Amino acid sequence: MFTFAADNMTTEDKIKKTALTLFLEKGFERTSIREIARRAKINIALLNYYFRSKENLFNSIFSSLLGKYTPELNSILSSPLPLEEKIKLYVEEYIDILLKNPRLTYFVLSVLHRNPDKITKMKIFQSLYNTGNFSTQFYDEVRKGNIKDVDPTQFFINMLSLITFPFTIKQVIMEKNKMSEDTFKQFMHERKQVITEMLILTIKK
Amino acid sequence: MFTFAADNMTTEDKIKKTALTLFLEKGFERTSIREIARRAKINIALLNYYFRSKENLFNSIFSSLLGKYTPELNSILSSPLPLEEKIKLYVEEYIDILLKNPRLTYFVLSVLHRNPDKITKMKIFQSLYNTGNFSTQFYDEVRKGNIKDVDPTQFFINMLSLITFPFTIKQVIMEKNKMSEDTFKQFMHERKQVITEMLILTIKK
DNA sequence: GTCTATAACGGGATAGAC
DNA sequence: GTCTATCCCGTTATAGAC
Numbered sequence: 001m002f003t004f005a006a007d008n009m010t011t012e013d014k015i016k017k018t019a020l021t022l023f024l025e026k027g028f029e030r031t032s033i034r035e036i037a038r039r040a041k042i043n044i045a046l047l048n049y050y051f052r053s054k055e056n057l058f059n060s061i062f063s064s065l066l067g068k069y070t071p072e073l074n075s076i077l078s079s080p081l082p083l084e085e086k087i088k089l090y091v092e093e094y095i096d097i098l099l100k101n102p103r104l105t106y107f108v109l110s111v112l113h114r115n116p117d118k119i120t121k122m123k124i125f126q127s128l129y130n131t132g133n134f135s136t137q138f139y140d141e142v143r144k145g146n147i148k149d150v151d152p153t154q155f156f157i158n159m160l161s162l163i164t165f166p167f168t169i170k171q172v173i174m175e176k177n178k179m180s181e182d183t184f185k186q187f188m189h190e191r192k193q194v195i196t197e198m199l200i201l202t203i204k205k
Numbered sequence: 206m207f208t209f210a211a212d213n214m215t216t217e218d219k220i221k222k223t224a225l226t227l228f229l230e231k232g233f234e235r236t237s238i239r240e241i242a243r244r245a246k247i248n249i250a251l252l253n254y255y256f257r258s259k260e261n262l263f264n265s266i267f268s269s270l271l272g273k274y275t276p277e278l279n280s281i282l283s284s285p286l287p288l289e290e291k292i293k294l295y296v297e298e299y300i301d302i303l304l305k306n307p308r309l310t311y312f313v314l315s316v317l318h319r320n321p322d323k324i325t326k327m328k329i330f331q332s333l334y335n336t337g338n339f340s341t342q343f344y345d346e347v348r349k350g351n352i353k354d355v356d357p358t359q360f361f362i363n364m365l366s367l368i369t370f371p372f373t374i375k376q377v378i379m380e381k382n383k384m385s386e387d388t389f390k391q392f393m394h395e396r397k398q399v400i401t402e403m404l405i406l407t408i409k410k
Numbered sequence: 411g412t413c414t415a416t417a418a419c420g421g422g423a424t425a426g427a428c
Numbered sequence: 429g430t431c432t433a434t435c436c437c438g439t440t441a442t443a444g445a446c
Contacts, residue, residue: 011429027318029234033422046430048423106318109373113232113311119376129377153382153392154399161370166362168314168373171324172334177358187358194359198407216411237439251412253441 005040012050014040020061024103027110028058062111063124065104069097070127078133083141083203086134087159088196094163095192099185105164131156147203155203162195209244217255219245225266229308232315233263267316268329270309274302275332283338288346288408291339292364293401299368300397304390310369336361352408360408367400 004021005014018040022031033054037044051057076090098104108128112119119125131152138152166173166188174184209226223245227236238259242249256262281295303309313333317324324330336357343357371378371393379389 027234029232030319032420034420043431044422045424045432049429052423054422106314109311109314110318112374112376113315114235116376119380125377129374129381131381151395151399153378154396157371157378158367158399158403160374161366162363165366165370169317169334169365171317171321172330173358173362175324176334176336190356191359194356194363198363198403201406202403238441239439248413249440250414250442254411257441259440 011042011046015042015047015050015057016061016064019057020065023058023061024101024107028114033057066108066124066128069101069104070124070130073097074127074130077130083137083147084200086137087199091159091163091196091199092192095188098164098167099188102167102170105167109168129160141203146205148205150203155199158202159195159199162191162198166191216247216251220247220252220255220262221266221269224262225270228263228266229306229312233319238262271313271329271333274306274309275329275335278302279332279335282335288342288352289405291342292404296364296368296401296404297397300393303369303372304393307372307375310372314373334365346408351410353410355408360404363407364400364404367396367403371396 005017009017015036019031019036022036022039025031033044033047036057037047040047047057051060072093073090076086076093079086081089112125115122134156135152138147138150138155141147142149170184173179173187174181177183177187179187209223214222220241224236224241227241227244230236238249238252241262242252245252252262256265277298278295281291281298284291286294317330320327339361340357343352343355343360346352347354375389378384378392379386382388382392384392
């Protein structure tokens with residue numbers, strides 16, 4: 001039985017690291033705290049000493065995970081760059097993040113569907129779908145006549161869909177197109193340009 | 206406690222109908238056969254008499270559900286229609302299906318992630334991502350010089366992403382844009398045209 | 411086919427010693 | 429902080445009567 005955590009980590013970090021791997025791999029329900037404890041080489045009592053409950057442990061992990069990536073993405077969206085530049089950077093950065101964490105999208109979706117009510121309460125979701133400055137800029141460009149009159153909401157959802165969805169069906173894509181892990185990565189790298197061009201095409205006059 | 210099934214249905218159908226509603230709403234793991242039995246007004250033993258196990262019940266439901274919708278979609282893709290017409294019809298039909306079953310996309314994704322290995326074995330998945338004839342036609346049009354030289358795989362994934370992904374984050378979209386159920390439906394109807402135009406734009410010379 | 415009762419197990423959480 | 433032992437619960441599944 002191999003473990004995910006090095007021995008020189010603090011107990012708390014060992015638990016979090018092990019739990020994250022298992023949650024990503026098997027989802028919340030199918031991951032038992034017994035297995036987390038076993039793999040982290042501690043016992044259940046200790047896990048509950050640090051996190052009080054499985055749910056708590058999960059929330060703690062979930063927040064740190066998203067907190068790690070959303071700031072970069074949001075800083076792109078709220079930067080003073082021109083629209084096209086922004087789109088290009090956002091697509092590239094987002095895909096790079098997901099290439100490093102292919103299960104992240106489904107992970108977030110599963111949280112969304114497990115806690116359909118808590119969405120508003122969880123601040124972290126706000127940052128995942130943050131169009132504030134972007135929409136304003138979009139409207140400005142439309143008003144100035146620089147781009148086509150496209151609904152920013154539709155546009156933003158197009159962008160999100162094109163970037164993230166392929167990762168949720170990664171297995172199917174690989175299977176159907178006989179791709180290896182490396183081929184899939186290559187495919188997603190090529191996709192950066194495909195998506196960017198596509199998005200810009202829809203707004204260019 | 207209300208139930209999902211009418212009294213004049215056969216016991217087997219009552220179970221399937223009730224189970225489907227619960228699986229869609231709460232997912233496989235969080236749905237207990239106790240609750241299915243309670244809502245279907247039968248007892249657990251009877252459920253296991255008909256389906257032998259929860260897993261079995263699920264598979265049975267899953268196959269019937271997908272079998273209900275995939276034929277229409279595939280018949281569009283393999284029809285002798287011109288490419289643009291095909292795309293338009295596919296987008297419209299798919300969105301209409303998902304408007305009637307908003308949870309369907311996530312449902313399929315959850316199966317995908319719960320049984321990452323079984324994908325190939327389950328024939329039903331084949332039909333969900335079936336590009337056979339479509340890809341051929343696509344290549345033909347490229348060869349004839351009628352459309353741009355675009356990778357059919359990228360194109361098909363674009364199409365799938367744009368159609369299905371919004372339904373997996375329906376709650377977030379509604380929340381963020383202060384939409385009601387009806388507004389969301391309206392939004393998705395408008396989306397048919399948005400997506401179709403977008404896709405055609407990317408291949409038109 | 412349908413029921414009651416119960417087996418057999420695994421889950422999360424906690425008490426209390428060290 | 430860390431452990432062992434245990435509680436209590438819900439889960440799926442089955443045996444056996446009707």
